Amino acid sequence: MGDKVFMQGNEAFAEAAIRSGCRYFFGYPITPSTEIPEYYSRKAPTEDLVFVQAETEVSAFNMVAGVAAAGKRGMTATAGPGFSLGCEAMSYMAAAGLPGVIVDCMRPGPADGEILGAQGDYNQLTKGGGHGDYNTIVLAPYSVQEYADFAPLSFELAEKYRNPVVVASDGTIAKMMENVELPERIPHPDRFEWACDGINGRGYHNDLTTCGDGPDQWEQFNLDLQAKFNKIKENEQRWEEINTEDADIIMVAFGSLSRVCLDTVKLARENGMKVGLIRPITLWPFPEKAFEKYENTDTKFFVTELNAGQMVADVKLAVNDKRRVEFYGRMGGNTPSPVELYEKLCEIYK
Secondary structure, three states, X not given: OOOEEEEXXXXXXXXXXXXXXXXXXXXXXXXXXXXXXXXXXXXXXXXOOEEEEOOOHHHHXXXXXXXXXXXXXXXXXXXXXXXXXXXXXXXXXXXXXXXEEEEEEEOOOOOOOOOOOOOOOHHHHHOOOOOOOOOOEEEOOOOHHHHHHHHHHHHHHHHHHOOEEEEEEEHHHHHOEEEEEOOOOOOOOOOOOOOOOOOOOOOOOOOOOOOOOOHHHHHHHHHHHHHHHHHHHXXXXXXXXXXXXXXXXXXXXXXXXXXXXXXXXXXXXXXXXXXXXXXXXXXXXXXXXHHHHHOOOOOEEEEEEOOOOOHHHHHHHHHOOHHHEEEEEOOOOOOOOHHHHHHHHHHHHO
């Protein structure tokens, strides 16, 4: 690892992305993601970076697709409204097999909402916000350190599967300042065999297309995509378990709210309650494997989110018994305290 610094979440991710060989950033300012493009713009003259403030998020997402087609590492950062505008480009990127990284610093909605931390983009991020049958890998950091760690990981996964990867931050993780160990500099791969970067001694040129030639050809194209997505589901589920070995109730939370849940678990344990935590790290693929061992048990699950209940549907599917799943959510930018969640736990525990 590289330098140890005290740094804001957004800036730590931007620095880690630069060290990961991402020389191309395209974005449109939108709170609470704006420190990422600001950091890139400051670093551009000394780090030989390409920074473009696009006229809209639509343009920024398509610019990421453009440099990806040429085999270069590109990214953008936005918030929920901007992500909605970029979904069409992401659908095309998934179809064309183009890697790219998108940071979504979630904030409350619907529409413009409030400029605070929230998790109401879960469905948009995990269910394929654009048209067609496609998915994007979604990583949800819970600390500034993990936020920075996900920069090199997100590019690695994007290029491994030739697919967009989303880092699901929020207004809390984005603005938080913590100690972080930044990654060492990673050289960008010289060339991808699939890239549209000219013949240049290769002896042939590449084509990237998202056009169909009749229903049979396009169905096979989609079947090939689904085979890739199934491979991702099998290989890339990530989660963390804490105190689940003897738990009667397991809390389920992701991102910044899981930090609150850690204190709630500690408080519950101090008061004699057997409570644990499952923290999904990949929101897609959802870590169904984390719940398999509880299928024929009496273990209850307490899902808490900063929304009206979006991930809870995936937990119910994974548990395969919705009667064992309880939910509690806060909205509008409100984050519950550990005591508030503990009191809800006590109601379930009885």
